[in-house]
Each structure stands twice: as structure tokens, then as C-alpha cells.
Amino acid sequence: MKIKNENIILRDMIESDIDDYVRWFTTETEWSNTDAPWESIESDEETERKSWREYYESVKDLADDVRRWKFEIERNGRHIGWVLSLIHISEPTRQAEISYAVFCLKKKKKKNKKRSDTHNKTTVDKTRP
DSSP states (O other), X not given: XXXXXXXXXXXXOOTTHHHXXXXXXXXXXXXXXXXXXXXXXXXXXHHHHXXXXXXXHHHTTOOTTSOOSOEEEEETTEEEEEESSSEEESSGGGHHHHHHHHXXXXXXXXXXXXXXXXXXXXXXXXXXX
């Protein structure tokens, strides 16, 4: 499955993404300092490669009508990260690009789904300090 908007693509994982994940979780781990500084990343290449290979095998043949919880972010043909219900920044220098990808996704959703957001409104009790 792919969701396209100009130069940003949200897509399913492809086999070559495994190399990116191995690199992001073993050598280029600076992103974790801002994403989840309380979690230390202590892993080796072999362990990461095995883990991401297993994950890839479990998702590679999903039908287009199956709900996804994770998409890969691609910009100008380059895999730059992933998006879940939370945004994970894979490379610290790509933060603006990832923000742009999320903006494009939200923009696309607004065009495709016109629904009431009344369930998202919060009631404030003004009698309490």
C-alpha cells in the first residue's frame, strides 16, 4: 500500500528498509536522544538484522485492505523514517521532512474524510479552580 503526496510517500516496508533499521538501531542512534532518551539502545547488527527480517516477513504480503499501524516514510526516493500513531524520527537532520510528511498525510485525510469531530471536543468545568 502507498499513500502519495507530491514528494512524500507513506508505504509498506520493503526488504531494503531492513538495512536502514539496522543502521538506525546500531550506529546512527542519535535520534533516540530526542525520541526516547529514557530508553537506551544497546544492540548489535546481527540481532537487529534478525529482528527486522522477522518483522518484514510478517508484514510483506499484507493485502491492501488490511489496516496498517506503521508506514515507512520515503522522500524523493529515500527512506527517511517511519510513522505510527506517534512519529518516530529516524534521522535527526530529517525532522522537518518528517513533519512535512505528517502534514501531507493530515491534509490528505481531511480531503478524503469529511466527518464530525465532536467526539474530540473537551468540556471544561469552569467551576473548578
